[in-house]
Amino acid sequence: MGHFITFEGPEGSGKTTVISRVHEALSEKYETMATREPGGIAISEKIRELLLSKDNDMDARTEALLFAAARRQHLVEKVLPALDAGKIVLCDRFIDSSIAYQGIARGIGADGVMDINRFAIEDHIPDLTIYLKLDPEIGLHRIESNKRDHNRLDAEKINFHKDVVLGYNELSENYPCRIKIVDADQSPEKVTRDALEIINQYLDQGVNQS
Template sequence: MGHFITFEGPEGSGKTTVIEGVKEYLSKNYKVMTTREPGGIRISELIRDVLLAKGNEMDGRTEALLFAASRRQHLVEKVIPALERGEVVLCDRFVDSSLAYQGYGRNIGVDGIWSINEFAIQDVMPDLTIYLKLDPEDGLERILSNKRDSNRLDNENITFHKNVVLGYNELSDNFPNRIKTVDASQSKEKVLEDTLAIIDNYLIERG
């Protein structure tokens, strides 16, 4: 089996940039596949469009179920086959995003969100999760300054985003062996350096 490494964090935390750097670094010695959630395959990208389009207001539980459905198809169609081929899979978001965004951000609660995702993932969990920790205000400011197109979740109020970060913080405290925290307020170079150090350590431990 390969290695399943996921990247988590609030909006604007720099996941895309870090994943690109990690892929370049690991590709020297490993077959690496990058992907994202929601998305990564045709069906999941279609669900992504529904989830993130501005104006598509929906019930929080509907939102959670759509994320879980997208995750399931992405997992069986793309992630699991790559892992079975022995590849390193770098995934922008996975189940922790649902726990943070819907469990905490939507105040649905972790237990309910976990139950539908437990059904979706069938015990497939990341080997390692990099949590790019950043204050929500700083992340939203980055989105504005970088002129990135905002989506429906970006436009939620600051209380929502603070609750998401609270969720990530508690998850990282509860699962320290899997979730490793990187200070995403640092320079891009230092964030990547810290991330690569964590991944190197993980790969050494895995032999």
């Protein structure tokens, strides 16, 4: 069985860059696969377009259900087969994103979002989660500076993004053994090194216990 490692954080926290660099580093020693949510496979990428398009104004519960649907298909079609093959799966977002964004920031509640996602993911929870912690104002400034196309979530008011971070902070406090914090207000090189240190420590422990 492989290892399921997820990366979480607010908009502009640098997940895409860090995952790419971590993937490159780990691939020198392990069989590794990088993927993302929502997306990663054809059906989930189509759902991603619906979710992130600024043309689509949707109900919070509809949003949560679509994320869960994309997650389910991605899990069974791509993630689980890779884990069964013994790969390390690096995933940009998973269930913690739904709890932070829809559960806390949208006001549905963490329990409500968990109920939806228990049906979608059954008992599949990440082995390790790297939380790239960042002030939301810094993250949004990065997005502006990089001239990245704004999606529907980027365009939310600052209070929404602050609530997302509050949600992540609460999750990291509730699940300290799984969710490890990395300060994302550093250079990409330093963030990558910090993330790799945590991941390698986790992998080494797994080897020593086997």
